[in-house]
Amino acid sequence: MLLGVSIAVESASVPAGFENLLEPQQGAIDVYHQDRYVATIQSIYSPDRLTFSEPERILERLESVSSKASLLDPLSGELNTNTDLLCANSSQTDCGLLAPDVVGIIFDESNFRADLFINPRLLRSAPSSQPEYLSGSSSGFSLLQNISAVVSGETGEEEAYSIFGKTTFAMSESSVRAQWDIGNANGARLDTAFWHRDYRGYQLSAGLMRTNSAGLTFSSGQKILGMRFGTSWQTRLDRSELLGSRLEVFLNSRARVAIFREGRLLSSDYYPAGNQLLDSSRLPTGAYEIEIRVTEDSGRQTTSNRFFVKAPNLPSRGQPVYFIEAGRTLDDLSGVFPRDSGGWLARGGFQARLSDTLGLNLASATTGVESIVEGGLTAFTKIGRANASISASLGGDFGYALGAFQTFGKTSLSLDIRSLSRAEEPDSRPQASSDYPFTLLGGSFKQYQLGVGVALDNGNLAVRSTYLEKPGSKGKFQHSVVFSRFFGKSLLTSLQIGNNSTGESDDMHALLSIQYFQNKGKWTNRVRPSWRVESTDNGKQTSQASIDVSASRQWDNFVSGKASLVARMEADNQASNSFGLKSDYQSERGRLSASINSLTDDDKSRITYSARAETSVLTDFSSIAWGGRAQSESAVMIDIESELSDVDFTVLVDDVPHNTVSTDRTGVVQLSPYKSYNIRLRADTPRFIGYSEKTENITLYPGNVVKLDWVANEILIAYGQIIDSEGNPIANATVDGALGSVRTDDSGIFQAELDLETKSLRVQYSPNCQVELPANYQMRNGVAFLGVLTCH
Numbered sequence: 001m002l003l004g005v006s007i008a009v010e011s012a013s014v015p016a017g018f019e020n021l022l023e024p025q026q027g028a029i030d031v032y033h034q035d036r037y038v039a040t041i042q043s044i045y046s047p048d049r050l051t052f053s054e055p056e057r058i059l060e061r062l063e064s065v066s067s068k069a070s071l072l073d074p075l076s077g078e079l080n081t082n083t084d085l086l087c088a089n090s091s092q093t094d095c096g097l098l099a100p101d102v103v104g105i106i107f108d109e110s111n112f113r114a115d116l117f118i119n120p121r122l123l124r125s126a127p128s129s130q131p132e133y134l135s136g137s138s139s140g141f142s143l144l145q146n147i148s149a150v151v152s153g154e155t156g157e158e159e160a161y162s163i164f165g166k167t168t169f170a171m172s173e174s175s176v177r178a179q180w181d182i183g184n185a186n187g188a189r190l191d192t193a194f195w196h197r198d199y200r201g202y203q204l205s206a207g208l209m210r211t212n213s214a215g216l217t218f219s220s221g222q223k224i225l226g227m228r229f230g231t232s233w234q235t236r237l238d239r240s241e242l243l244g245s246r247l248e249v250f251l252n253s254r255a256r257v258a259i260f261r262e263g264r265l266l267s268s269d270y271y272p273a274g275n276q277l278l279d280s281s282r283l284p285t286g287a288y289e290i291e292i293r294v295t296e297d298s299g300r301q302t303t304s305n306r307f308f309v310k311a312p313n314l315p316s317r318g319q320p321v322y323f324i325e326a327g328r329t330l331d332d333l334s335g336v337f338p339r340d341s342g343g344w345l346a347r348g349g350f351q352a353r354l355s356d357t358l359g360l361n362l363a364s365a366t367t368g369v370e371s372i373v374e375g376g377l378t379a380f381t382k383i384g385r386a387n388a389s390i391s392a393s394l395g396g397d398f399g400y401a402l403g404a405f406q407t408f409g410k411t412s413l414s415l416d417i418r419s420l421s422r423a424e425e426p427d428s429r430p431q432a433s434s435d436y437p438f439t440l441l442g443g444s445f446k447q448y449q450l451g452v453g454v455a456l457d458n459g460n461l462a463v464r465s466t467y468l469e470k471p472g473s474k475g476k477f478q479h480s481v482v483f484s485r486f487f488g489k490s491l492l493t494s495l496q497i498g499n500n501s502t503g504e505s506d507d508m509h510a511l512l513s514i515q516y517f518q519n520k521g522k523w524t525n526r527v528r529p530s531w532r533v534e535s536t537d538n539g540k541q542t543s544q545a546s547i548d549v550s551a552s553r554q555w556d557n558f559v560s561g562k563a564s565l566v567a568r569m570e571a572d573n574q575a576s577n578s579f580g581l582k583s584d585y586q587s588e589r590g591r592l593s594a595s596i597n598s599l600t601d602d603d604k605s606r607i608t609y610s611a612r613a614e615t616s617v618l619t620d621f622s623s624i625a626w627g628g629r630a631q632s633e634s635a636v637m638i639d640i641e642s643e644l645s646d647v648d649f650t651v652l653v654d655d656v657p658h659n660t661v662s663t664d665r666t667g668v669v670q671l672s673p674y675k676s677y678n679i680r681l682r683a684d685t686p687r688f689i690g691y692s693e694k695t696e697n698i699t700l701y702p703g704n705v706v707k708l709d710w711v712a713n714e715i716l717i718a719y720g721q722i723i724d725s726e727g728n729p730i731a732n733a734t735v736d737g738a739l740g741s742v743r744t745d746d747s748g749i750f751q752a753e754l755d756l757e758t759k760s761l762r763v764q765y766s767p768n769c770q771v772e773l774p775a776n777y778q779m780r781n782g783v784a785f786l787g788v789l790t791c792h
Contacts, residue, residue, distance in 0.1 A: 038062065041054055065122060070122060098115075123274060134675070138698040143169050178192065187336070243310050246277060251272070253298070255294050267279065280308070287309045323347075343367050370395060370441075384406035386402075401419075410456075416447075493514050496510065550567065559587070577600050580598070589615060590614050642712040650681070680695045729744075730791055
């Protein structure tokens with residue numbers, strides 16, 4: 001009835017003889033979704049209505065729809081053709097789009113085409129083309145030993161030394177880790193030793209380890225012999241994105257999406273049509289507003305604003321973080337191995353993002369004697385962040401913490417409030433008793449901190465106040481004001497004023513200093529005169545004027561390494577002065593630093609000294625090496641087989657120069673675990689060296705040691721012409737016996753890389769023939785000119 005009325009009204013304006021064009025017609029319609037062909041469906045249509053005869057076939061082809069059942073009814077009924085939204089030409093931008101509540105179409109009768117539009121909430125997000133987790137390890141059995149030694153002393157005093165070691169034995173993604181030390185004070189001591197596996201988003205540990213105190217503001221970590229299980233982001237390739245808010249946009253067609261912050265471009269990439277989750281890995285940490293600009297291939301552009309939050313302690317929505325651990329408590333009172341302290345401990349924690357700007361944190365711990373639970377919230381706003389947590393125990397203990405950091409233009413404000421009230425102070429408990437092996441909470445205290453910072457032109461001003469109160473003592477106030485300003489690039493002035501007040505005493509001090517810097521080549525010089533004034537509440541006042549002068553020099557190539565030396569002298573108006581030297585040396589074998597100081601005070605002199613050495617020993621149980629510029633938890637050994645001695649190669653890690661290896665020893669490249677790397681070599685010599693320019697792709701986990709092999713030899717770049725026995729050039733012929741593929745040109749001329757031991761070349765000719773290389777030839781700019789060669 002309604003359809004008839006509609007047609008009748010339309011017919012009044014249609015010329016005679018064309019009335020049948022308004023009657024419902026039937027035909028095959030090509031259905032498209034997001035500019036992609038879906039199916040050809042028989043349909044009944046008129047100028048303003050269209051009905052699909054087989055809507056089920058359309059839904060079968062729509063893989064991106066999350067709930068096909070919710071679309072079946074509206075897609076089965078009459079659909080508005082929306083012909084007024086058709087684009088008249090390719091340059092028109094205010095057309096071709098529809099935002100339906102559920103589903104709708106734009107029908108082009110002249111081309112028998114219907115473009116389908118579905119509400120984005122009914123579409124799935126497009127899956128990422130990148131793998132979600134780190135691939136498996138490139139290593140088998142391996143051992144990595146990091147070791148460092150420290151020594152310090154003073155004239156007339158006993159020398160102190162310690163040796164620290166971190167041993168990691170690995171098998172693919174699993175490892176056994178141990179930390180130990182040996183010192184003249186306590187002898188040998190084992191700190192931790194446990195098995196660990198972190199793979200595809202989960203971690204499991206068992207052995208002697210320290211607990212995770214995450215989420216427990218008032219409880220510190222404890223050493224246990226036990227187990228831990230939980231989630232982990234270490235093996236997630238999208239871990240940087242997990243820290244940020246989800247940025248999801250709906251694209252009608254393929255488009256370029258750019259993200260701006262305050263007019264500055266942060267990211268830009270192309271995405272296909274559909275619900276797309278934008279890559280936020282390159283966006284900086286913080287809470288701020290961003291502008292998302294979508295530019296379609298047709299030129300149509302849309303913009304939208306979002307509030308974005310990226311924080312290391314706030315997981316992505318739908319990606320909660322949790323852990324649970326339990327074990328026997330241990331202490332380090334004496335002996336090589338930790339001692340059983342007579343108790344049990346279990347901890348657990350849970351962290352989730354409730355919304356883009358709000359995070360939840362829950363944690364608990366129990367010993368069977370004590371039990372505590374803590375809950376907290378973290379919120380982000382356009383001007384900063386705030387957090388609040390409450391902790392309580394079954395024994396009546398209660399604590400709370402409040403924190404905030406806000407920015408107002410060039411001014412920042414920070415606040416930290418912590419308070420813990422114990423029903424019974426831990427000092428009154430029988431700590432040696434098996435009933436109370438240790439306490440989860442420390443003593444009662446109240447602590448308030450307030451800080452204000454102001455960014456000034458070429459300088460800054462910072463004001464901070466702190467209050468601390470503990471049972472049995474009066475509260476202590478500390479106030480400080482620091483002002484600093486640069487004049488040019490070489491002069492820095494600083495004024496620091498501080499005050500300590502306990503109710504019984506009130507001390508104040510002020511320090512004014514001026515620093516002059518000079519950088520010239522490898523030299524850095526500094527002069528710092530200062531004046532310090534101190535006063536107490538009893539009226540005593542002291543002042544001190546001093547000057548501090550230092551000069552440092554760097555060497556980039558010092559005995560196959562880098563070195564630096566700093567000389568420093570300080571003197572004041574109270575007959576106190578000092579002179580010192582500090583050196584640092586870093587090479588492919590490790591690192592060594594040392595310092596010595598001569599101090600004179602009131603005609604008394606003494607000399608202090610210290611030194612530290614670091615290196616690593618590693619093996620994949622087929623070969624062994626030692627060294628590395630910096631210690632890490634995984635490494636690569638590079639062995640270059642060559643008859644050449646002392647030829648250096650730069651190791652490129654992901655196309656970035658990392659360090660140098662040589663042909664006369666196995667090189668060590670220390671790298672961080674839980675990453676994949678592309679590694680290749682680049683020869684650092686003017687000589688022509690033949691070696692594989694391959695790129696090795698490896699994946700490292702803790703303790704992994706991967707050995708990579710190359711072959712390198714000196715080669716000859718040769719240039720010549722090949723003729724046959726009748727003196728005719730042998731054109732376009734393949735030459736065998738060279739390094740790589742070689743072919744003559746139309747004149748028989750060729751260029752080849754040759755091994756130094758090569759005596760002849762074979763030419764694929766009719767018939768095949770052989771060229772003998774001359775013993776003597778002309779060298780010019782490192783290239784051998786072989787002349788005209790006859791092929792026999």
